[in-house]
Amino acid sequence: MIMNLFLPFYLIFSLTFGILSANDLETTSRTEIPDPANLSHKWWEDFEHAGNLQSNHIEDFFSSLKKQIDQLSPENQEEAQKLMENIKNNLQSLKDAAAKAKPLEIVAPMAATYSIDRLIDIHHALGKNRIELKITEEDRDQKIQLIQKIQEKVDKLILNYDKSSTYSESKFLQGLDWIATRTELELNKKSLEILNQNYENIKTVLSLRKNEEDFAEKHLVSSHAEVAKFEQQMLATQKEWEERKQIASTKDSNFMTASLLNSCDVNEVKKQLSILHGFEAAIEEAGAQLQYIKAALMFNLSKLVTQSPDESTLAAFNQQGKEWRQTLDNDENLFAEWRKRAEGISQRNEQVLCLTEPSNQKQKEDSSHLHDELVNIGKKNLQSISNLEAALSDTSFLLESFEDNISPFVNQHTQWINGFFSYLGATYSSLVESMGHTLFYVGTYPVTTFSLLRFLAILFLTFWVSRLVVSALTTIGAKRRGVQQSVLYRINRLIHYLILLIGTLIALSTIGFDFSNLLLVAGALGVGLGFGLQSIFNNFVSGLIILFESNLKIGDVIELENGVRGEVRAINVRSTILRTPDGIEVLVPNADLVTTKVTNWTLSDPFRRIHIPFSVAYGSDKELVVGLITEAAKKEPLTLLRTGIPEPTVYLTRFGDSGLDLELLVWIDERAARQAKNVLSTYLSMIETVLRENQISMPFPQRDIRIVSMPEPSKPQEQ
Numbered sequence: 001m002i003m004n005l006f007l008p009f010y011l012i013f014s015l016t017f018g019i020l021s022a023n024d025l026e027t028t029s030r031t032e033i034p035d036p037a038n039l040s041h042k043w044w045e046d047f048e049h050a051g052n053l054q055s056n057h058i059e060d061f062f063s064s065l066k067k068q069i070d071q072l073s074p075e076n077q078e079e080a081q082k083l084m085e086n087i088k089n090n091l092q093s094l095k096d097a098a099a100k101a102k103p104l105e106i107v108a109p110m111a112a113t114y115s116i117d118r119l120i121d122i123h124h125a126l127g128k129n130r131i132e133l134k135i136t137e138e139d140r141d142q143k144i145q146l147i148q149k150i151q152e153k154v155d156k157l158i159l160n161y162d163k164s165s166t167y168s169e170s171k172f173l174q175g176l177d178w179i180a181t182r183t184e185l186e187l188n189k190k191s192l193e194i195l196n197q198n199y200e201n202i203k204t205v206l207s208l209r210k211n212e213e214d215f216a217e218k219h220l221v222s223s224h225a226e227v228a229k230f231e232q233q234m235l236a237t238q239k240e241w242e243e244r245k246q247i248a249s250t251k252d253s254n255f256m257t258a259s260l261l262n263s264c265d266v267n268e269v270k271k272q273l274s275i276l277h278g279f280e281a282a283i284e285e286a287g288a289q290l291q292y293i294k295a296a297l298m299f300n301l302s303k304l305v306t307q308s309p310d311e312s313t314l315a316a317f318n319q320q321g322k323e324w325r326q327t328l329d330n331d332e333n334l335f336a337e338w339r340k341r342a343e344g345i346s347q348r349n350e351q352v353l354c355l356t357e358p359s360n361q362k363q364k365e366d367s368s369h370l371h372d373e374l375v376n377i378g379k380k381n382l383q384s385i386s387n388l389e390a391a392l393s394d395t396s397f398l399l400e401s402f403e404d405n406i407s408p409f410v411n412q413h414t415q416w417i418n419g420f421f422s423y424l425g426a427t428y429s430s431l432v433e434s435m436g437h438t439l440f441y442v443g444t445y446p447v448t449t450f451s452l453l454r455f456l457a458i459l460f461l462t463f464w465v466s467r468l469v470v471s472a473l474t475t476i477g478a479k480r481r482g483v484q485q486s487v488l489y490r491i492n493r494l495i496h497y498l499i500l501l502i503g504t505l506i507a508l509s510t511i512g513f514d515f516s517n518l519l520l521v522a523g524a525l526g527v528g529l530g531f532g533l534q535s536i537f538n539n540f541v542s543g544l545i546i547l548f549e550s551n552l553k554i555g556d557v558i559e560l561e562n563g564v565r566g567e568v569r570a571i572n573v574r575s576t577i578l579r580t581p582d583g584i585e586v587l588v589p590n591a592d593l594v595t596t597k598v599t600n601w602t603l604s605d606p607f608r609r610i611h612i613p614f615s616v617a618y619g620s621d622k623e624l625v626v627g628l629i630t631e632a633a634k635k636e637p638l639t640l641l642r643t644g645i646p647e648p649t650v651y652l653t654r655f656g657d658s659g660l661d662l663e664l665l666v667w668i669d670e671r672a673a674r675q676a677k678n679v680l681s682t683y684l685s686m687i688e689t690v691l692r693e694n695q696i697s698m699p700f701p702q703r704d705i706r707i708v709s710m711p712e713p714s715k716p717q718e719q
Contacts, residue, residue: 062088087179114215150184150188154178248284296324435450470495473488556602628690636682640668649666
């Protein structure tokens with residue numbers, strides 16, 4: 001029963017699978033040799049799977065293509081022929097690509113010991129491997145980008161090819177272009193595969209060589225004969241360096257700052273040649289110096305591995321190592337600047353001379369000769385700089401090996417200290433270099449990070465000096481009698497402003513501000529005042545006016561138009577600080593104190609007369625009240641009693657609603673005047689006590705209430 005149910009499905013599946021298999025076999029046999037006019041989407045997979053790259057079928061493919069191309073119209077035959085040649089070249093290159101794979105380089109096994117010359121050879125081979133690895137990596141990245149572009153082109157060709165449903169010469173050319181582009185894609189994929197293989201091989205060799213170099217550094221050996229040989233090399237290179245230095249001193253040495261060639265004038269060209277010859281002499285001197293340092297390192301390194309150094313020799317080695325390290329670090333930066341300069345000079349010389357059109361044959365010959373000489377010496381200088389960089393790499397490597405071989409002879413504590421100071425020195429050098437970069441310009445003056453720090457340091461020093469001077473003057477004034485605090489404060493503020501002004505001008509001049517042109521400075525100040533500093537400048541000038549006029553001094557008690565009263569505590573750049581009797585500090589703009597009405601209670605003298613009103617009942621003895629209150633006021637400690645100051649007085653001011661209104665007038669000193677409410681309370685309490693003790697009545701408001709009887713309401717009339 002179950003077999004009967006599945007039998008129809010089995011028959012359908014078998015028939016379908018048989019049909020598909022037949023189609024696949026037909027397609028395979030058809031696509032072994034691709035037909036540009038009838039390509040499937042999988043034609044390359046079928047073509048490659050059939051092994052056509054390694055068989056004679058490829059000749060059949062090109063024979064078939066040639067017959068089809070011969071049947072095209074003449075205008076399409078040329079394009080088709082070019083595409084067929086591209087396909088032929090791509091397939092042949094793809095067939096031969098496997099032979100281009102670089103075999104793994106054989107690295108000799110490690111030895112037990114190594115000489116210094118062998119160590120240098122290993123370092124050279126390691127440097128060569130690093131360069132090969134870098135080049136291979138760059139080629140690989142470029143190949144990946146190229147494959148992406150070719151793949152995009154293949155995708156577009158497939159879309160355009162599918163749009164043509166019937167055979168035509170255009171479709172044949174599109175198919176031919178598709179085959180050519182796809183073979184180019186596969187060729188680049190194969191090249192990328194080989195590059196990846198080469199990259200891994202080079203990495204393996206590089207790792208082996210690096211391990212050998214590290215091992216060789218720790219297992220160096222030498223002999224007395226090698227020490228003598230290296231010593232002779234050191235003396236010879238030292239002599240050569242001195243000679244090159246002497247030659248360079250006679251040459252033009254302004255090649256880093258001289259102007260580039262901008263004219264074809266003969267004199268200008270000869271001057272440029274002189275600059276390049278000076279450049280050449282400087283490069284040769286630097287190369288001779290590197291050769292001397294290299295020879296000296298080899299000599300000292302051979303001495304070091306031959307016999308253990310004593311303390312004096314070890315100290316000399318350390319000192320020389322530091323000096324050579326500093327020299328090599330400077331050379332690294334210098335060579336980079338030289339390369340940039342040499343490239344700029346060569347480019348400019350070629351550009352200018354290429355535009356030259358001499359007027360006669362002699363000038364043409366001279367120009368051609370000078371052009372060749374300039375180009376040749378420019379190329380020579382660039383090559384010499386490359387040689388310098390290679391020599392610098394070798395010398396730096398030898399210096400590192402020298403330092404590593406010194407380390408075992410230095411105790412751990414000393415080694416840590418030396419390393420720490422070396423780190424500090426390197427950090428300081430790097431910091432100084434980074435601080436020398438230009439951040440912006442003030443006019444034409446370049447402002448660097450160092451300039452800004454110097455600017456801030458001068459401002460900080462200015463504030464510190466100002467505070468120090470003001471503090472010293474305050475201390476001196478406090479020790480001297482007769483010096484008024486207000487005068488001392490005024491002097492301190494003026495000195496403070498003067499020091500700040502001088503310090504600010506000096507600080508601004510360090511970042512390029514030019515104060516020699518006062519008109520320009522005044523104009524800039526005017527623009528600044530007009531656009532935002534007007535209020536600040538107004539208050540600043542008002543503060544100076546207050547200090548110079550002396551109408552307001554520290555310690556004065558003043559009252560403003562709005563009723564705020566307080567003691568002047570400080571007169572600053574923008575505002576003046578008042579302290580009210582309630583202990584509240586109020587900031588008053590200096591301009592308000594100059595332009596508005598201000599009452600100064602202690603301007604000319606520190607004394608003040610206050611008015612204390614009080615009342616007694618009608619019928620009281622006026623003379624008795626006046627006498628009692630006057631005598632009591634004289635006994636009050638707050639009352640000021642001195643020659644020239646009126647004594648306390650009581651006046652009858654008016655007849656009040658409930659009694660006689662009187663007023664006590666009394667003078668008090670500066671200290672009491674600062675606490676007006678407390679003084680008023682003290683005198684009112686004294687008056688109440690005197691009146692109460694003498695049984696003198698004090699009036700209080702009285703009100704008489706009179707009740708007026710109202711008429712009784714009338715009764716309504718009865719009807």
